[in-house]
Amino acid sequence: MAASVRVILRFSKENVDRPITSQVILEQGTPVNILSARMNQQGGEILVEIDADHVEGVIKAFRERGVTVDVRRLIEKDDDKCVDCGACVSICPMDALTFDDDHSVILLEDRCNGVTCGLCVDTCPQRAIRLIG
Amino acid sequence: MNKGYQSLFKEGKDLNKKSSVERSARTIEEINEKIRNGDVQVLSVSEMKELVESSGVQVAFKDVDVITTGTFGAMCSSGAVINIGHADPPIKIEKAWINDVPVSHPGAAVDLYIGATQMSETQPFEYGGGHVIEDLIKGKEVELRATAYGTDCYPRTKLEVTLTKDDLNQFQMLNFRNGYQRYACATNGRDETIYTYMGKLLPKYRNSTYSGSGELNPLSNDPDYETIGLGTRIFLNGGVGYVIGEGTQHSPGNGFGTIMVKGDAKAMDPKFIRGATFTNYGTTLYNGIGIPIPILNEGIVHKVAVRDEDIYTNIVDYGVPRRDRPTLGTVNYKTLKSGRVTIDDRSVKVSSVSSLKKAYAISETLKEWIAEGRFYLTAPIERQPTDSVANPMRKPKGLAFVEDVVHDAVTCTEDEEIEEVARRLINRNINHLVVVDAEGKLSGIVTSWDVTKSIANGKGALSDFIVREVHSASLNEPLETALRRMTEHNISALPVTDGEGRVTGIVTSEDISKLLGGGRFG
Numbered sequence: 345m346a347a348s349v350r351v352i353l354r355f356s357k358e359n360v361d362r363p364i365t366s367q368v369i370l371e372q373g374t375p376v377n378i379l380s381a382r383m384n385q386q387g388g389e390i391l392v393e394i395d396a397d398h399v400e401g402v403i404k405a406f407r408e409r410g411v412t413v414d415v416r417r418l419i420e421k422d423d424d425k426c427v428d429c430g431a432c433v434s435i436c437p438m439d440a441l442t443f444d445d446d447h448s449v450i451l452l453e454d455r456c457n458g459v460t461c462g463l464c465v466d467t468c469p470q471r472a473i474r475l476i477g
Numbered sequence: 478m479n480k481g482y483q484s485l486f487k488e489g490k491d492l493n494k495k496s497s498v499e500r501s502a503r504t505i506e507e508i509n510e511k512i513r514n515g516d517v518q519v520l521s522v523s524e525m526k527e528l529v530e531s532s533g534v535q536v537a538f539k540d541v542d543v544i545t546t547g548t549f550g551a552m553c554s555s556g557a558v559i560n561i562g563h564a565d566p567p568i569k570i571e572k573a574w575i576n577d578v579p580v581s582h583p584g585a586a587v588d589l590y591i592g593a594t595q596m597s598e599t600q601p602f603e604y605g606g607g608h609v610i611e612d613l614i615k616g617k618e619v620e621l622r623a624t625a626y627g628t629d630c631y632p633r634t635k636l637e638v639t640l641t642k643d644d645l646n647q648f649q650m651l652n653f654r655n656g657y658q659r660y661a662c663a664t665n666g667r668d669e670t671i672y673t674y675m676g677k678l679l680p681k682y683r684n685s686t687y688s689g690s691g692e693l694n695p696l697s698n699d700p701d702y703e704t705i706g707l708g709t710r711i712f713l714n715g716g717v718g719y720v721i722g723e724g725t726q727h728s729p730g731n732g733f734g735t736i737m738v739k740g741d742a743k744a745m746d747p748k749f750i751r752g753a754t755f756t757n758y759g760t761t762l763y764n765g766i767g768i769p770i771p772i773l774n775e776g777i778v779h780k781v782a783v784r785d786e787d788i789y790t791n792i793v794d795y796g797v798p799r800r801d802r803p804t805l806g807t808v809n810y811k812t813l814k815s816g817r818v819t820i821d822d823r824s825v826k827v828s829s830v831s832s833l834k835k836a837y838a839i840s841e842t843l844k845e846w847i848a849e850g851r852f853y854l855t856a857p858i859e860r861q862p863t864d865s866v867a868n869p870m871r872k873p874k875g876l877a878f879v880e881d882v883v884h885d886a887v888t889c890t891e892d893e894e895i896e897e898v899a900r901r902l903i904n905r906n907i908n909h910l911v912v913v914d915a916e917g918k919l920s921g922i923v924t925s926w927d928v929t930k931s932i933a934n935g936k937g938a939l940s941d942f943i944v945r946e947v948h949s950a951s952l953n954e955p956l957e958t959a960l961r962r963m964t965e966h967n968i969s970a971l972p973v974t975d976g977e978g979r980v981t982g983i984v985t986s987e988d989i990s991k992l993l994g995g996g997r998f999g
Contacts, residue, residue, distance in 0.1 A: 427549070427751055427763060427835060431676040433816070433828035434684040443816070447834035467677045469551065469753035469763075469830070471603070 349399045350379070352458065353390045354412035360387045368405045374398040380457050391457055418458025418476060419465075421451045425472035432464040432473060502774045505856045508542045512850055518542045519847045521840040522693055522770075522781060529782040538778045542771065543847060543854065546695040547712075547839030549765040550688050550831025551753055553674065554654035554725060556592040556762075557610050557742050560646040561621065563587055564638070569631035573623040574598070575609050575640075586631055590651070593752075593762035605760025608752030610650075613642045614714075615747045648742045650713060654724035656766050658696035658734040659790045660688040662808055662827065664820055667796035672757035676830045678795055682805075682820045685792065685827040690836035691785040691810030695768035696734045698781045704770050705736065706857025712767030712843040713738055715746025717852070720768075723861040730866035738766065749839065765835055767843040771854050785810035792820055798955055800869060876992060879959050879984050880952040883973050886911040886983035891920065895939050899928050909970040911980050912943050918978040921945045922970070949974045950984055960989055 353365070360383060369376050377393040394402045403413045419440075428449045432441045440455035441464055464473050511517040518541050520528065525544040529537045559580075569586040572579070577597040580589045595606040612619055623636040642648050664685035665671050665678035672678075676686045691697070699705045709720040718740025727735045749765035770781055790813075792805045808818050818827045846852035876882060888911045889898050898910060902925045912921035921943035931942050950959045950971040959971055963986050970985040 427832045429550075429763075429830050429832045430828035431686065431830045434686055434826040435677055435679065435828075443828075447832075447837065463677075463679075466756040469676075469755055469761075470751065471754065 348377075348393045348454075349396050349415070350391060350393050350418070350454065350456075350458070351399075351403065352414040352418070353392060353406055354387070354414065355383065355389070356387045356410065356412075357385070359410045360385065362409070364406065364409045364411060365390070365392075367409070368402060372398055372401050372405055374402065376402060380461065418453065418456050419451060419462075420474050420476055421449075422472045422474075425470045426468075427470055429469060431469055432467050435463050435467050437461065437463065503542065503771075504773070505771050505854050508771050509853045511542055512847060512853055515850060517847060519769075519844050520544050521837075521844050522546045522698060523837070523840070525781055526692065526784060529778060534775055534778045534782070537782075538772060538775045541778075543769050544698075544772065544781055545712075545767055545769050545840045545843040545847065546693055546698050547765070547767040547836040547841075547843070548656055548690045548694050548831065549749065549835030549839060550690075550763060550829075551674070551755075551761045552652060552655045552657075552764045553594050553761045555650065555652040555764055556590055556606060557613075558647060558649045558651050559589050559591065561587045561589065561638075561640065561644070562646055564633060564636060566633045567631050568623060568625045568633035568636050569628055570623045570636070571625045573621065575619050575621050576604065576612070578604065578606050578609050580606070580609075594759055596760050602756065602759060603754055605752065605754065607760050607762030610742065610762060611747060611750060611752040613645075613648065614742055614745050614750060616641060642743050645743075650718065650738070650740045650742045650745070650764075652724075652738050652764065654726055654735045655738050655764055656695055656724070656736050656768075657689060658694060658700070658729070658732055659691070659788055659810070660733075661791050661793040662687040662813060662818065663793055663795045664805065664825065665796040666794045666803075666805075671796060672755065673795050674755055674758050674761070675795060676755060682823065682825055685818055685820065685825050686830050687790070687810075687813045687827060688829060688831045689810070690831065690833055691788050691814065692783055693833075693836045693840060694788075695766065695770070696736070697783060697788055699768075699770055699777075700729070700732075700734070700780060700783075701863050702729070702734070702857075702861050703777060704773065704857065705768055706861050707859040708855055708857050709768065710853070710855045711738065711740075711769075712765070712839055712846070712852075713740035713745070714742070714750035714765050715748060715842075716740055716742070716744035718766075719855075720857070722859070726867040727862065727865065728867040729862060730864045733867070734861075736861075749835065763832075765839045767839040769843060769847060769852070769854055785814060792818060798958055799953065877955060878952070879950050879954045879956060879973060882956065882988045882992065883952060883982035883984050884988070886972055886980050888913045888917075888980060889923065889939070890914070891940050891943065893939055895928065895931065895937060898923065898939055899932065902928060909983060909985065911972045911983060913980050917980060919947060919949060919972050919974050919980050922947045922972060924969075947972060951975075952981065956989060956992075959984060960986070 374395050379391045381390040382388050406413050438455045440452050444450045522544050570582050577599045578595050580591045591606045591609050593607040597604040618639050618641050621638050625634050627634040663675035664682050668680045707722045711718050718738050720736050721739050722737045724735030724737045751763040753763050754760045786809050788810045789807050794803045817824050887905050908925045910923045914920045927942045950973050973982040975981050
């Protein structure tokens with residue numbers, strides 16, 4: 345797959361029961377890859393991956409249907425607080441937190457599942473990781 | 478060389494003198510002379526290992542005077558002694574808090590000890606003694622509160638004052654147990670996430686953690702304590718410190734040696750000392766320790782050539798809340814640093830909770846200090862034990878485990894008549910019946926309340942009101958964890974099962990309460 349972008353789709357009580365994701369896929373003619381989801385009748389959120397070439401159209405299509413689309417960063421690591429211990433590395437199911445060649449802990453945002461996961465946040469002994477959004 | 482410290486002193490051996498037995502040797506005085514002259518040959522411990530591998534022991538001995546080790550990790554038995562000076566009128570402090578963290582008061586009027594694991598009373602589990610020490614080192618202002626009963630010579634009973642490290646007469650790190658030679662690799666076999674001092678451990682061995690810098694660790698490079706002992710000058714948290722003897726739980730006999738250290742905290746660097754918090758465990762302190770190892774003879778070269786693949790540790794199941802946790806295998810530091818270990822025939826992610834990057838930085842910084850003539854070596858004036866093993870505690874008073882309070886469970890099977898079940902509850906004067914299958918395995922639980930309710934409602938079949946999702950306990954489980962599970966799920970009994978799920982007894986909150994009523998576990 346070519347370069348892709350991860351966004352969070354937030355559904356409300358009003359639109360959660362409509363097949364919006366399927367409609368957008370058909371309308372835009374591009375896959376919307378669902379990485380993780382947390383939903384119930386009250387609404388919820390899905391983390392999806394969209395082909396970078398189609399991202400603008402897809403986001404517009406979701407927003408037209410009343411879905412909130414969040415393209416901000418998912419997890420923020422404060423490198424001044426971080427001591428590169430690695431407590432977050434083994435816990436990350438996506439290998440988004442990993443060691444660099446110089447033993448620094450780095451966050452690869454394109455792998456991160458963000459708010460739908462969040463396992464790393466309370467793992468950090470320095471409280472250097474926080475969820476955004 | 479591998480002698481206990483007592484025999485060593487009987488022989489009156491002086492480490493600072495050339496031994497006539499050694500074919501060739503250098504002394505600490507000679508090395509210090511070279512540091513003074515600016516021509517000392519100092520390598521980081523990693524550079525030394527490479528040199529030994531490429532050029533051999535003899536060349537490495539000839540070319541290198543001293544090497545520098547390093548480690549940076551959470552060390553709970555740490556803290557700082559402070560003296561805050563006398564107020565007017567003076568106070569003999571009975572209780573004190575800094576930034577709401579209780580600071581203990583072990584001695585005279587205004588001496589306090591800031592323990593790393595003491596937690597703030599207003600932000601517990603987030604801010605603690607380790608953070609207070611870090612804040613003071615950073616030059617921040619802290620708020621001290623104290624109370625006292627008042628005496629003729631110390632009339633004051635209350636004190637509130639803002640302090641920085643410049644206001645302290647003494648601010649000395651005094652760490653009882655630091656620099657563990659190696660540590661266990663932690664994982665969790667339970668079916669729930671647990672939070673430990675080794676970090677967050679996911680259920681069913683889904684991750685694992687370890688601590689320590691392996692081949693960079695000071696004690697792993699001097700396992701016979703030839704150069705590290707009382708009086709050894711070290712890098713401590715970015716400042717200068719000293720080894721002041723064996724650490725608590727020093728256990729060199731099984732490869733878990735430790736050291737006790739002190740150092741002037743006013744001169745420490747916040748880059749190398751950090752307060753920390755482990756969720757649901759508490760607060761602690763990351764210390765950075767670097768120890769120079771003088772290359773006094775070829776024997777020492779052999780020892781500092783040790784590699785990660787030679788340093789083994791156990792993989793331990795922290796899911797079992799006992800002193801002797803089950804060992805699931807052994808692993809060396811090379812594998813630990815690779816990021817994957819094998820547990821239960823599966824490849825499991827592993828990462829450190831200490832910092833290898835900082836350990837390298839400490840080793841490099843100490844190397845610079847020595848090369849620049851800012852740090853001189855000292856010989857230990859007393860050796861520490863090389864073969865002792867730390868003992869566990871003598872058996873404490875009272876009862877501690879489920880097996881201490883368990884009694885036989887009265888059971889029934891699913892196909893029994895409800896009247897029969899009701900009779901059994903009454904005859905045996907109990908409230909819980911454990912439902913078992915044909916093999917005696919746990920399949921549910923029935924309470925007297927359930928039976929009463931069903932009779933009142935005219936419902937007939939036992940199977941209609943069996944609770945099938947049952948929480949259970951095991952015989953060797955601490956009473957506290959069993960009690961916690963009952964409180965958490967608002968239940969009053971736990972069937973006790975063996976490894977195969979067969980019912981071996983029952984433990985009730987009533988049993989435990991009776992014991993608690995007479996004092997802590999009787």
